[in-house]
Amino acid sequence: MRRGFTLVELAVALALLxxxxxxxxxxLGQMARGSQEAQEEAQLEADLQEIRARLTEDVLRSTAFTCTGAQATLILPSGIVTYEVSGGRVLRQGQPLTELSGYGGSFSCSGPTLTLTLSRGSAALPPIRATRRVGLSVTSGSGLSQDQVPYQENSGKLGGEGRMWTNSPGATKAGRRCGSRGCG
Incomplete structure (x- = not known):
């Protein structure tokens, strides 16, 4: 006698399958969404790094700048550079610095510091601040020696290298302040 599958057994197997x-x-759908979110997060970080690097470099080289809401104008020795937040993108000289869209934000200027406050969607992003170099010189009769003049160190990385500068005639070496006797 041949024994086969009953219709009920077949229906149960198909239901389980x-x-x-x-x-x-x-x-698989959830994994694809997670992968897409991770790629978007990585691109957001890359966008912010590109904006920070370009803006910081331009502000450091600028002699002056002005801010009017969604636009900043920097005066560099090589000419005028404009930044703006427009159409959901951050633009430099009309060219997008960002791969992603959906950005909103504004520029503000306070003394030698330019701040870009960004958001994407409903999420506020950390502000990007860049400070213009202000030269100091030690003159006789000022009461300051070269070792007392403050200096700044850039905490970001531009072009893959940390850049340091000093506001006095001394130099810097490995993050240390060098005085008139040089670096030891």
Whole structure:
């Protein structure tokens, strides 16, 4: 006698197979969304790094700048450079610095510091601040020696290298302040 599958057994097997297929498709969809979110997060970080590097470099070289809401104008020795937040992108000289869109924000100027406050969607992003170099010189009768003149160190990295500068005639070496006797 031949024994086969009954119609009920076949229906139960197909129902179980359907549930497994549905679970697998939901899992794969969730993994795809997670991967897309991770790629978007990585691109957001890359966008912010590019904006920070370009803005910091231009502000450091600028002799003056002005801010009017969504636009900043910097005067560099080589000419005028404009930054703006427009159409959901951050632009430098009309060219996008960002791969992603959906950005909003504004520029503000306070003394030698230019600040870009950005958001993307409903999320506020950390502000990007860049400070213009202000030269100091030690003159006789000022009461200051070269070792007392403050200096600044850039905490960001531009072009893959940390850049340091000093406001006095001394130099810097490995993050240390060098006085009139040089670096030891």
């Amino acid at each position: 359907g549930v497994l297929a549905l679970g697998l498709s939901l899992l």
